[in-house]
Amino acid sequence: MSARQGFYARWRGTEYEASPDGARVRLYLPGPAEGFTAVTPERHVRVVPAAEVERLSYISTMCTWRGEDFIVLGEHDGWLRIEYVGGKAPVAERLGLEMFDRGVYQAWAPRAEVEGIREDAS
Structure with a gap:
C-alpha cells in the first residue's frame, strides 16, 4: 500500500x-x-x-480505526502511521493518541485493525 x-x-x-x-x-x-x-x-x-x-x-489516503476517521501518513512493518481528523481532544485521549502538535493527534495502528482504506480527491 x-x-x-x-x-x-x-x-x-x-x-x-x-x-x-x-x-x-x-x-x-x-x-x-x-x-x-x-x-x-x-x-x-x-x-x-x-x-x-x-x-x-489533492489526494488524501483515508481510513477508519476504532470507529474514527484518520489520514494514513505512511506504513512500516505492518503498522500504519495515522492522523486523527476529528480534532476532538476527548476522543483522541480515549483512543490513546499521541499529541503531535496542538490539535493534531497521531498513532501507529496495526494494519490488521485498520478498515476502509481509500483515497479521497478534492
Missing part, C-alpha cells in the same frame, strides 16, 4: 505528483524522462501550463 498525500495531476494521460504554481503546474517523477530536469538523482521535474493539465487533485 502506498499512502498518497498531496497534489496529483493527469497530463497527457499519465498521473504525476504535482505542485500547482498559478498558471503552471510542476510535475514530478522519481527517475529521468524526456522533458524532465533532474533536481536530485531521485527527483525530476517538468513545468507545464496549467491549461494543459487534464486533472489536478
Whole structure:
C-alpha cells in the first residue's frame, strides 16, 4: 500500500505528483524522462501550463480505526502511521493518541485493525 498525500495531476494521460504554481503546474517523477530536469538523482521535474493539465487533485489516503476517521501518513512493518481528523481532544485521549502538535493527534495502528482504506480527491 502506498499512502498518497498531496497534489496529483493527469497530463497527457499519465498521473504525476504535482505542485500547482498559478498558471503552471510542476510535475514530478522519481527517475529521468524526456522533458524532465533532474533536481536530485531521485527527483525530476517538468513545468507545464496549467491549461494543459487534464486533472489536478489533492489526494488524501483515508481510513477508519476504532470507529474514527484518520489520514494514513505512511506504513512500516505492518503498522500504519495515522492522523486523527476529528480534532476532538476527548476522543483522541480515549483512543490513546499521541499529541503531535496542538490539535493534531497521531498513532501507529496495526494494519490488521485498520478498515476502509481509500483515497479521497478534492
